[in-house]
Amino acid sequence: xxxxxxxxxxxxxxxxxxxxxxxxxxxxxxxxxxxxxxxxxxxxxxxxxxxxxxxxxxxxxxxxxxxxxxxxxxxxxxxxxxxxxxxxxxxxxxxxxxxxxxxxxxxxxxxxxx
Amino acid sequence: xxxxxxxxxxxxxxxxxxxxxxxxxxxxxxxxxxxxxxxxxxxxxxxxxxxxxxxxxxxxxxxxxxxxxxxxxxxxxxxxxxxxxxxxxxxxxxxxxxxxxxxxxxxxxx
Numbered sequence: 001x002x003x004x005x006x007x008x009x010x011x012x013x014x015x016x017x018x019x020x021x022x023x024x025x026x027x028x029x030x031x032x033x034x035x036x037x038x039x040x041x042x043x044x045x046x047x048x049x050x051x052x053x054x055x056x057x058x059x060x061x062x063x064x065x066x067x068x069x070x071x072x073x074x075x076x077x078x079x080x081x082x083x084x085x086x087x088x089x090x091x092x093x094x095x096x097x098x099x100x101x102x103x104x105x106x107x108x109x110x111x112x113x114x
Numbered sequence: 115x116x117x118x119x120x121x122x123x124x125x126x127x128x129x130x131x132x133x134x135x136x137x138x139x140x141x142x143x144x145x146x147x148x149x150x151x152x153x154x155x156x157x158x159x160x161x162x163x164x165x166x167x168x169x170x171x172x173x174x175x176x177x178x179x180x181x182x183x184x185x186x187x188x189x190x191x192x193x194x195x196x197x198x199x200x201x202x203x204x205x206x207x208x209x210x211x212x213x214x215x216x217x218x219x220x221x222x223x224x
Contacts, residue, residue: 033211043158043202043214058211090157097210099146100165105157 002027004106006091012112013081021076021109023091029104031097032074033058034066036087043090049074050097081113120203120215129224133190137203137215140184147179147186150202152217158202162188193222 004025013019025032033048035058045058049068063085065077074093078085088110092103117140127133137147146165150158164170164177164186176189186205190197203215 042216045211048211088155099206099210100163101146101206101210101212102148102160102163103212104160108155108157 002104004091004093004104006089006106006109008109009107010110012114014114015082016080019078019081019111021078021089021091021111023074023076023106024072025074025091025093025104026072027093027095027104028071029093029095030071031094031101031103032068033092033103034064034074034076035090035092036060036085037090038087046076046089048097081111083113085111086113087111118203118205118213118215120201120218122216123219124221125218126221126223127193129193129195129222131193133193133197133220133222135188135190135201135203135218135220136185137187138185139205146206147177148204148212149175149177149186149188150204151197152200152202154200190220195222195224198222 007022030051034046035043037043044060046064047066049055052071055066090108091106094101094103119138149162151161152158162177164179167181170177174191178187198221200217200219202217204212207213
């Protein structure tokens, strides 16, 4: 089954404790992206990757890191999480980052930082 | 910076009626539009893509793109309670990153 997977699905952590949210897709997509979604603020892009070893900042990259060492994986790293990073996070992928950028989303990771 | 705007709703429609959702955008660069459906607490799901002027139909869904007037709409025929969700409109910017509307909450009343 073609899909985007994320782990963990739910995470409660404390301020300053480094964490990684994994994202993997099995569709051989070149493009991957991370979003956060907060009530009243809609979907905001954190980072994206047009291909392996190519990453770029989205609209809200502060406090996050990403890497794209393999085509299928695009982990999101929070080196020192803070309460304002409490949010619902989505990973998405598409065949290519072009005007035909049909993105398919993972199930989401609900993160709470205490 | 291109903006994509949607009425946040909620839009309430009786079961069996046509639901009409609209999205406007602020510049003329976009060639592609996407409609996503998102149930509460779930991830967005792509339901329609439209790349050219005119209508595109897929089952009960019809997307309409009018580039001259800079709007795109989504019609849902024979609305069902299961169509109750938030509908997001998105379009790529000049770097091909999707710009998202805030979403319209649709409520189908039995």
